Amino acid sequence: MSSIWFEQSFKLGNDEFHVIFTKTQEIDPQSGAIVKAHAQGVKVGAITYKQVDGQWQAVSRQPKFGDFGEWGDVPEVKQADILQLSPENIAFMIDAGGGMGGFFESGKALFAYSKNSWRDLGYIQTDADNSGACDEQSEQAPSDEGGSIPCWSYTGTISIVPGENAEYPDLLVTRTGTESGENGVSIVPAKNVTYVFNGEKYVDASKL
Known part of the structure; x- marks a missing residue:
């Protein structure tokens, strides 16, 4: 329908x-x-x-x-926010996100228009938190005895990073806040992430 x-x-x-x-x-x-x-x-x-x-x-x-x-x-x-990727290419940014198991994330789905045609450029994650799975009283690394999970959250903004691809430049997500450490029971400052165009969609460069 x-x-x-x-x-x-x-x-x-x-x-x-x-x-x-x-x-x-x-x-x-x-x-x-x-x-x-x-x-x-x-x-x-x-x-x-x-x-x-x-x-x-x-x-x-x-x-x-x-x-x-x-x-x-x-x-x-x-009203969708518009990101000017290049002089002849724009992207509509649509709010997207979800959650599971106490972890939540959000970001933008990108639909780009160029040369009289739309294309789906994928999803850019900007924000996340573990508010449904953490111990609100533990904002630092938990003690060995307590076994609690510290709360973390971050927000991010999308900006363009000029690169080799003039039509689909790299996208930098500048994040502020905290995120989970590698051990899963500590928190560290949230790291910025760059998304690159792989010929079809934007993907997190750190996961390539």
């Missing part, structure tokens, strides 16, 4: 554009209900218009260019 997700106007160079994002949800053939599993997202599509001689003209129609969401749906979006 396809429906409108959200729409937004934007500029690229001197040109004015307007995009309508759509979401296609999977339907259970037996019950006719939307499939609502944790890992079940939607297919994201887009119809893009460009203003030509004072009139809007459709320049691209992409029924399914990316995947996003969970539990069979996507979050409500009123």
Whole structure:
């Protein structure tokens, strides 16, 4: 089942554009209900218009260019933040995240527009915490006797780092706060992370 997700106007160079994002949800053939599993997202599509001689003209129609969401749906979006990757390439940044086992993370899903086409650039993690699994009274490394887990949390911001790829530059996530140490029972200052474009999506360079 396809429906409108959200729409937004934007500029690229001197040109004015307007995009309508759509979401296609999977339907259970037996019950006719939307499939609502944790890992079940939607297919994201887009119809893009460009203003030509004072009139809007459709320049691209992409029924399914990316995947996003969970539990069979996507979050409500009123206005996406825009990141200018290059003079001819922008990315819409959509809030994303989740949690499991007391650990939570959030960041941005990136949908980029260039050369009359949208593409899914993946997910950039910026924030995280273990607020659902830690001992609030233990903000330092726990004692051997206590066995408690210290609380940690960090937030981050995304910025561009010019590199070899002019169209899809590296993205630096500058993080402030603390994160878990390698032993899992201590905390250390949160480290900055760089995401690099691998030809399809952005990936955490530290995990390559």
